[in-house]
Amino acid sequence: MNTLEIKNLSKFYGRTKALHNITFDIKPGSILGLIGPNGAGKSTIMKSIVGLTNYSTGSILVNNEKLKKGSRKGLKNVGSMIETPALYGHMTGLQNLKLFNDGSTSDAEIKKIMDETQISSFANKKAKNYSLGMRQRLGIAMALLNHPKLLILDEPMNGLDPQSTHDLRDLLLKLSKRGISILISSHLLDELARIADYYVVINHGKLVKQSDAKSFLSADNAVIKLDTNNNDNGLKAIQNAGLDAHIVDRDIEVKDEGNALNTALKALVDANVDITNVQRQQEDLEESLLNLLTKDKGDK
Amino acid sequence: MFTLLRQELYKQIHGKFYIGWGMIMFLFAMLIGWASNKYNIMSGDVYMTRLSNSIQIILIAMVVFVSTIISNEFASGTIKNLLSRQYSRLQVFLSKLITILFMYVYLIVITFISTYIGRMIFFKSGHIIWKQLGTNLGSYSLFLLLIASAALLISNVAKSGGAAIGIGVAFIFASQIISQLLSILVSHYHWLKWNPFNFMNVNFQLTMPNIDKITLLSNNQMILGTVAYSVLFIFIAGFIFKKRNV
Known part of the structure; x- marks a missing residue:
């Protein structure tokens, strides 16, 4: 009840x-x-x-x-x-x-x-x-x-x-x-x-x-942030591996879904790109709410 | 319902109204007793049967009380605490009405005791003409019922306690002037005798001779009309209270 x-x-x-x-x-x-x-x-x-x-x-x-x-x-x-x-x-x-x-x-x-x-x-x-x-x-x-x-x-x-x-x-x-x-x-x-x-x-x-x-x-907005010795090459390697990735604030940002972390790391290693930093980031409640409200506004 | 009543009385006991106005009633009765005796303004019997003329003070006290008992709750937001529980709005409104009645009885009792003490001190007698006292008290109670129910209605739409008091007290004086003006018209247009302001003469008609020739109403009509208008005002006040969003 x-x-x-x-x-x-x-x-x-x-x-x-x-x-x-x-x-x-x-x-x-x-x-x-x-x-x-x-x-x-x-x-x-x-x-x-x-x-x-x-x-x-x-x-x-x-x-x-x-x-x-x-x-x-x-x-x-x-x-x-x-x-x-x-x-x-x-x-x-x-x-x-x-x-x-x-x-x-x-x-x-x-x-x-x-x-x-x-x-x-x-x-x-x-x-x-x-x-x-x-x-x-x-x-x-x-x-x-x-x-x-x-x-x-x-x-x-x-x-x-x-x-x-x-x-x-x-x-x-x-x-x-x-x-x-x-x-x-x-x-x-x-x-x-x-x-x-x-x-x-x-x-x-x-x-x-x-x-x-x-x-x-955790629904849509968790990301992996990667810093490498060559972010341009790293981004291409990750995108070629089929992942949704962009450069944001000088870092490679990869959408965190499924096996994204392992795939991204393997792609960087295969492309001989050195990884200097890896960070997993989850959107906080405020960001989730703002995204949701923006989406709701866009739907109207 | 008992819980609501207990809470209303608890608030009054921890407030200043009852003690402040109780002291005013006592001091006023003493002052009038002293002045009546010294300057021969009224006899001891009249002093007692008119409750030392304190009824007018009770009238003002009650209008202040009635005007604020609901409006202050809305102004301070405390009405939320009263209405967000298992009690219906009707029960909350009824508890307010019963508290008003308690306060009136309290002021009457204080005034009676004070006047009796004044009679003993200044007139050296404890004699009371009960019938006359009863008539005076009954007629003024009817008058007060009408004024207080109108004040309750007016205060129910006021946003603040201060505004409600102002409107309520102004209403006492304005209504008496309007009543006198309308009484001139009543002699020309007889149907106007049913206007609510005509019933504000109820205390005069029941205690003084020949007022019925001005109001064009019998004593029974006067009493029934006063009660009917009062019930109507309270009913409308209750309806507004029930519908009001917080």
Whole structure:
């Protein structure tokens, strides 16, 4: 049973279609990175799941409960932080936490959440005096109340310093190991790449691509970079061996597919070209996303 | 629903509204009691049955409270925390309405106790004319119901708490002026007696003689109309609340 199932989700603002038949799901204990440019529709998807905005057509199932008007039982085990964390400034961090405890989280569990999110040191100060990073951490702590099975986090790493970002990453991985599913959006793609099991790419309200993290990065764009004592001759030898190769930044760049590395090395040896450096490079998430969005733009 | 109510009360207990306005009510009752006694403005019985004339202060306090209880949540974004859970928007709205009722009862109780203390201190008597007190309180409660429900409706579309308070308080004064202007027209066009501003005379009509000749409504019509308009305003406010995107 999936923790979250979204089927053909569409949303209209007047005559403008903001979401186009979005379909994806999240398995228990997995982390799904929702990525795309600003205004792509990521927050609208998240808001639709938690009922902050009404969707036009499609269906959303959370913990096997269909969410519809008048029936929101599925949201009982959903913790969320959408856009910026919303706090009551006149209350302390601890009071904000206690406020949203529906009674199912004990004081000991609240303390554990405070320790995990590292808010204990400032939990007794008024929330109106918090920095953005402190607010983010308290917002995440609030999302962890009431034993969520699904966490929905919209840009949770915004405003966090490197250490806090690292700690949050560890916390999210720990939570996923406990079986909590996480839907997360972030513009910090390097960070996302370290934790996400799956990606869903949204652009102009449409689902452009969804895949597991491994195949998302290795699909088309891994390359081998070779430096030799004679790159012109080396390039000809590699191309004659039937490989897709070019000179990029003075290196020979060969598309890394199949047995490309062995074939390229053999071709260079046979052509008496000395190899001075070999590097295997995989495209990172940011490059993959940019390529994908450029391709999506070109398709239109 | 109980959880929502508990949360609303928790927010109030950790806020300044109840303590601040409670102190204002107490000090106002003392001031009026002292002045009434020293300058012979009103008798001890009138002081008590009119709750030291503090009802007007309660009216302003409640308009401020009603105007901000929803608009502040939208302005600060905290509404997201309330609406992104298993509770329906109707339940959240109802919890707000019940909290408004609790706050009104709280202010009335504080005012009653303060006025009673003032009567004991400044008029050396604890006598209360319960029937008159009940009539005054009932009529003002109806008036407040109408004003507060209109303020709730107006504040539901306001973007910030400050704007909502401004509009709400301005509405109190504007509505009384409009009500008086329309009462002139009512004598010429009888159908105008059903306009909502005419019902803002409800407290006068139920406590003073001959007002029905101006409003052209019986007491029962006045009470039913006031309740009907209030329910309509609350219903529209709830509808807007339900449809509003966050």
